[in-house]
Amino acid sequence: MQDPLYKLSPATQTPDENARRSVLVVDDSKMQRRILSAQLSRSGYDVTEAASAEEALEICQQFEPDIVISDWMMTGMSGVEFCRKFREMPRAGYGYFILLTSKSEKAEVALGLQSGADDFLAKPVNGNELRARLQAGDRILRMERELTRKNQLLSSTLDELKTVHEGIRRDLSEARQLQQSLVKERYRSFGSSEVTLMLRPCGQVGGDLVGFFPINARRVGLYGIDVSGHGITSALMTARLAGYLSGSSPDQNIALVLSDFGIYEGMDPGELATYLNKLVLDEMQTESYFTMVYADVDLVSGEVLMVQGGHPHPVKQRIDGTIELLGQGGLPVGLIEEAQYETFSTVLEPGERLILMSDGITEATAHDGQLLMENGLDSMLKTLSNLNGNGFLDALYWEVENYADGNLTDDVSAVFFEFNGAKRNAD
Template identity: 50%
Template structure:
């Protein structure tokens, strides 16, 4: 449907997309003829006899459409069109070039300069009206699109603000990146690849003789995964031991539940939730800081890396089932012995699956080599590990998955 009636340029309903038209021609006669046609159709017409004058008029009136002669002394129609496009910015104006040229190469030049349409001189009234109607349809669609994009941008900005706040909340799930317990130390690293992520690391302790630490990776990315990590953080938090499912209250104190039981409890809770399709992988360890004995469970998570004080490193574990995927799943307990100076690294697959410049993943062998070359202790060690990883990846500092790690540095029995 045309935005104007067939015998005039009056809008059928609402405000017409084209109301103000600028006519540019160095011929006073042509200006008079074209202006008369347009005014007869109810349009507001302005005139200019040169490109420079036309730019001044455009700056003042912002016309909806322009009819400009191609051949003019000084600034021709092509140059005027280019400057008009620059001057208009985001507010689009329909531009018609008046020309006697019909060569395809010349028409291409006009289109490259920013012209929307062409009219051959002398101008036919019926053809001019048809071109104006075509321009009105295009402007109407363009302005509707701009309005839609504006609403989308506003919605995006609102979501972006919410996601930034969500990131702040998620960062609060790891309030302390490092904590010293006796002669040992636990350090944490959490680097979401987007605003929020599905990785979670943490530690908790009810005394100076033992500590629990975990690395968790929820399936998927984004808000849903982040909500799941928030829920898990509440179940394994250290600030409220009474709510921590890894701790058991007894008459004379608190004990750590066996790691495999913690994984089973988490699995039962997640499987029982209706409508929740997400699952998680987890490496969870409990360390006796007097003896150096560590008991852990590997539930579908990458195998923990044991870095020996005297050099070398070994991976621990063979895999296991993820948590929340299969009802009634059972998990196996692993045990290892730490020596003073040993380090235990729990990490997410965002490290081992990081893509290298040749398209291959870093993999376990690459992580072992990377971990052995990193220097420093505590958070300095983890920050250096992350920095070196970003230098090796195909995309530089931008990683395609969340990266997280928890590091236990065993200092031996404190004197």
């Protein structure tokens, strides 16, 4: 029979630690139930009684008692059997189970524990011992409730983080598309010569940038940039730099200088790198820096003016497939004040190519830790010398990825310029 003082609550309700503990007393002896109930009520517990294990199971389906005190030996279902079924019932929180028994053999005690009992009380029940057992149970229940609360908080936090992560993932996916859109053209023909670009970030967004822009009817600018890092900050900086070297807005391109005749000329490559270095340090005020290589190509003579700022060496590939590394290295841009950058030059003969590549290629790492570097690049490029345009760059990427066993940890980018003789009708 249920104590009228006990208030039913939904099984999923969060336990109130300031509320009185509920105790279900199960015994087929009415006298034993009354004695226990009186002791428990005086100690501040809300008590419910059941005359059998079967009745107790029905009560447990209506509410979840915090503590169950059940006799072992009862008519019908025993306390041990009741304990097993009690443990099988779904509950929002843990229920502490105490068996009343006169049994003291180790085998019997082990059976009770295996059935799910938490503690034992010897009959007849001593009031002080009863309170001590209940206090022990109360400590365990408090710890269980606290653990449950923290797990709920953790679960809630993880759900929030998952939502945030999904939002970031969507933003990064859009950022990747926007970053790829910075390279509006991946290929263009300039008379008899051709430019092809490759840009493959290793993550959602990257710090590499490649591009080209016409300087005037005779000349074209090519560039490769690698911003330090691979995250959002690097991607934002590449977007800023893409605006500085815009091919669609010559008036905003800092590499172009309008002459007195109304014709754009290219800024000297060394001066361009020096200007960018000052611009990054003075105006951007960021901890990021970048490496770059920039080439000003004469489409008629094949002369190329270049600057290298910490970027891998530009590569000139001759008709026979052999390569020549150009430049002396130079300092990264935006790292050291008053850094100076020197212009150097080469001349492309018809059929020769110029390759500007990021360190995602030269520093690709094999499983044994060996970097590709220029020596490995030499033989790789020679085997690809019969390929052109996108076919060349795709094959180069596949070769580099294969060298690294598919584990490319840096962005891979390249500018591939093929000089096939003087441009005609250059005004």
